[in-house]
């Protein structure tokens with residue numbers, strides 16, 4: 286009988302599923318893929334079986350409507366089967382799931398029982414774009430392999446070390462406690478992985494370094510990490526607080542909400558949709574993809590320019606804030622889709638911060654690479670780095686460690 290050493294990881298987002306199948310003996314990727322634009326006519330599945338020696342197999346791509354997350358996961362299971370990597374394989378040790386909101390209960394990876402699933406469902410109102418997709422992923426995977434441990438790895442877990450001074454909102458304590466209103470933070474799996482990889486890049490132990498991690502994807506968040514532990518993060522009760530994002534506003538005066546309800550006659554749900562789906566970059570200029578925004582700026586588009594400037598202004602404020610929170614900063618790490626790929630964002634975010642020891646070398650910043658790298662000049666006191674995130678690998682590691690514990 287084959288030893289069960291593989292882990293399938295499902296990272297279900299609001300309209301996408303990213304997945305990886307890994308062999309945990311040496312962390313070899315056996316297949317990677319993505320289903321995007323779920324629920325639209327132009328859904329796209331890209332599946333790549335990998336040869337195991339680091340080389341890519343033949344990439345398979347198909348477009349056409351995929352109605353929902355359940356259908357997306359069926360399609361993924363089908364693709365894996367075609368390569369002899371089906372979820373029915375006895376080599377599979379666990380399925381690891383990214384779960385965005387774990388509330389107060391979960392600060393570590395957890396084997397999913399009916400009880401755990403119920404708690405994840407209870408948290409839907411505080412992660413309306415994310416937890417429902419995660420739940421569908423879990424249900425579908427359970428139906429496919431009821432015998433296999435399904436492990437939840439929570440975005441919120443890494444942030445449970447935040448001191449109360451950072452985690453509490455300055456609102457009435459009884460009301461806050463009655464409704465579990467506090468700052469939870471998200472993207473924790475990425476912040477944990479990237480802060481560790483940044484320490485490694487500097488040749489130091491994570492316990493020795495203070496890092497500001499800037500996870501800039503569709504959702505975006507900043508975290509202040511002191512000696513390997515999160516001490517502050519920009520997202521709050523929900524993934525809406527903090528930085529300007531693709532479709533989310535990030536920080537606003539909370540009074541905007543009741544102003545919109547009282548004066549503009551909007552319902553709570555309408556405000557929710559406005560701030561989560563019609564704000565951020567898309568609300569400011571109609572596009573949420575940083576590539577498209579840069580292209581428009583190059584053509585002289587003023588709205589795209591303003592959207593970019595607002596995005597950068599907020600980012601810079603958080604760098605300054607977390608510098609102050611940490612007192613001493615060893616590195617600022619850029620990660621996720623925008624952070625890893627958009628050199629103009631990195632350059633603009635630290636421009637003018639030389640007095641704080643922060644600078645970017647234009648040539649190093651322009652290099653395109655898949656590996657972690659320092660992009661600050663030799664003389665700079667603080668290392669600025671690009672550190673690719675790997676939420677799937679981190680989820681696989683945690684899930685595998687748990688089932689083997």
Ligand SMILES: Nc1ncnc2c1ncn2[C@@H]1O[C@H](COP(=O)(O)OP(=O)(O)O)[C@@H](O)[C@H]1O
Nearest residue numbers: 501502503504573574575576621622623626627
């Ligand atoms: N080459 C690139 N240049 C600039 N931005 C990019 C590039 N590639 C991806 N992005 C940005 O990354 C975003 C997606 O980031 P990602 O981390 O994959 O997000 P998520 O996991 O939240 O879906 C895209 O919306 C786009 O704005």
Ligand SMILES: CC(=O)OP(=O)(O)O
Nearest residue numbers: 471472502503504524
């Ligand atoms: C929590 C969150 O914002 O996740 P994502 O960036 O995947 O939307």
Ligand SMILES: [Mg+2]
Nearest residue numbers: 502503504621
């Ligand atoms: Mg992401």
